[in-house]
Amino acid sequence: MMNVTGKAYMSFQQRDWGSLWAIRSPPKAKHLLWRIAKGCLPTRMRLQEKRVSCPLLCPLCNQHNEDDWHVLFGCATSSQARQSACLEQVILPRLQRFSSATDVIFDICSNESQETAGSFAMLVWVLWNNRNNCVWNDMNESGSCLGIKARHLWAE
Ligand SMILES: [Zn+2]
Structure with missing residues (x-):
């Protein structure tokens, strides 16, 4: 199906929830x-x-409002991290095809190998963890470090 922007979207029935649990990743990454x-x-x-009541801007770049898409894909940190991971x-071809972060997640989990989807989940976990460290502890790692970290954590 297509929406007004010409991007694909999934209906509720197309979303394969089982595929989310089948990926090879630590439980904390699956839960996230x-x-x-x-x-x-x-x-x-x-x-x-x-x-x-809270600020709207992304705590990492302070340039864009923070929503799911921005945290996972839009922020410069996220883009560097997926390259080094x-x-x-x-990820990139799916950002052109889909307009919601949820659809990108389901498409990766249902069509990529359980290993690839698992390392994607690990990357998402590392990104969100870094974002929380930035908000709560004022700590922040570079995107390329985060990508390498995600690879190491997943391999362990
Ligand atoms: Zn940002």
Whole structure:
């Protein structure tokens, strides 16, 4: 199916929830992917929708509002991280095809190998962990370090 922007989107029935649990990744990374797919990631945009008063800008770049798409794919840190995690080929074509982070996640989990989808989940976990470290501990790693970290964590 296509939406007004000409991008593909998945209906609820097309979303294969089983594929999310079948990937090869530590449980904490699977859980995070599941929370994102459910629309429960507490980004600043989502908190604001729930009338929590907080800044809207991404704490990493301070340039764009923080929503799921920005945290996972849009931020410069995320883009550097997927390159150093060797996942650019997996992620980039899907950013052109889909318009929601959830659809990108389901498409990767249902069509890539369980290993590739697993290392993608690890990358997502590392990105969100870094974002939280930045907000709560004022610590922040470069995108290329994060990508390498994701590869190491996944291989362990
Ligand atoms: Zn950002």
